[in-house]
Amino acid sequence: MSIQPTQSTDFSLSAEELREFHERGYAGPFTLYEPEEIKDIWRRERVKLLDRSAAVYQDEEAHSGVTNIANYDRHLDQTFLAEHICRPEIVDRVSSILGPDVLCWRTEFFPKYPGDEGTDWHQADTFANASGAPQIVWPEDTGFGGTITVWCAFTDATVDMGCLQFIPGTHQTMFYDETKGMHYDPATVNAVDKDGVRRGFFGYDYRDLKIDPDWEPDESQAVSMDMAAGQFIVFWSTLMHASHPHQGKTNDMRMGFASRYVPGSTHVYPDTEVVEEYGGRVSLDRYGAVVVKGENRNPENRIATETTRGVPFSRRHG
Template sequence: MTTSQQTSFALTSDERAQFERDGFLGPIKIYEVEEMEERWKNIQRQLRDRSHAIYPENGGKASSISNYDRHLDIDLLSEHIMKQEIVERVASILGPNLLCWRSEFFPKYQGDEGTDWHQAANFAHASGTPQIVWPSENGQPAFGGTITVWTAFTHSTKENGCLQLMPGTHTQMNYDESKGMSYQADNVNAQEKDGIKRGFFGYDYRQLQKDPNWTPDESKAFPLVMKPGECVIFWSTLMHASLPHTGSKKDYRMGYAARFVPTQVQIYPGTDEVSEYGGGIVLDKYGAVLVSGHDEYGHNRIAKESQRGFQFIPHQLG
């Protein structure tokens, strides 16, 4: 049965068991290659129009952080985060009441470094301030994390910097995100670690290691090669990285990550502004998107559809 013929995309019991064991599933075909290539051409044209983007450009240039959450103003990206093939699979893991709280692009061009091995439980790594907080369990802080759906908008190969994953590493954090990291613009594309050109967008993830003498076990890793239109679903707490781009100039890699949490998770609690990666965004127009079920908690900013994409309705913030 092809993807277009399926009526349900909920995970099977075997798929769920595999996900719980490995921390990821994929590659999974969401679009045919030709469809994805055409969609990406259209998205590229729309990305240039920032008139309805909820974050302004930084210093006249759209940095990586100012390009967060373009699903809120670009219809094709909005359709993507709410696509049945994605939402039903994620709901199988997190439950039926589901929010997309962030999306972001991950480009890699000729000469770009690989990305450090890292994990994210509450996304406080850049600032030390949690961006998502799970309810406590028996009075103890929850383990946390988000489900990331990383979709290849172009071919993702070992030569152009595909993802690397370490199966089964999602149940124990090797990093303390509360430490925060110091941003150094001069570090971008300027570091080599264990013989590989690798960094973290101007940060050094080694600053967060619980054990400064610990080194990720590369023997457990594998490269995840994907075609346009394929995705991988993984816990953000899974050890993941990417290879450097050693290919040709025309062979760039573009990935798009949509991040999901259940509605009981608090998003940007007590936070009005996010500063990271050499830029900043103000959250006054931000809203998470309810992609499945109901929001029974009311403690998050929720965006509603309008004629111009999504719009945050202030009175809905509990």
């Protein structure tokens, strides 16, 4: 059975929303699920995720490290997540920014448990920061890069529970050089920064990539993205973003699910058969980007037309 969009409404960003997005680098939050609806869904789906028999990444090496890259791209085997990335409420808004041809090239879970550190300020253009090699490359004539990230709160995401932070307007200038590379060191987890905040970057020190070693993010301009369960935010990966620590004032975890989108002309995972980062390594043998709207315009891309369980992905038209 094919995954079908749940609504036919056009959810494209309005002219004013698009203007604000280009100015700030983010849009939202928008509501996708009602809080009780997503809480019920998440209780059911998190159990299904334990079954890795159809997951595209099976390598034992992927289970090491602070961030488990074996749990990348579970939309390629789990029906709910496959439907989620194709939802018109998401795809129409992303297409407003990227154009008529859109690929979902990666998804990731971002759990934060009581007592977990925050994530350090960072930007991502080609996503070479941890892997050491570009993972997405836009056509040369575009003069830009990055991905549109749709970060959906599967649970409440408050300041105390570790919600996202943005520094508006920082998406058009890269303050980091991803080609410099970072050294993986799990001992950096739960380190305390100069202001006494527990922040890190999954076993890396993102400050190693700063173009100007003396530059510091202007945190006085930071805004916190407090979201209820079922809401999502749309932002450029080149926007300066971070997250608060989970203060442990509640025993509830914070779970975010990020789906990442690029234009159909983008080259996904060029010249590589594996992804190595965060202390893990996975093969791309079973991987494929998903066309969520329009067409794939790069013939070198691996494309998945159905999940590993045989459920076709929906493609948005018009």
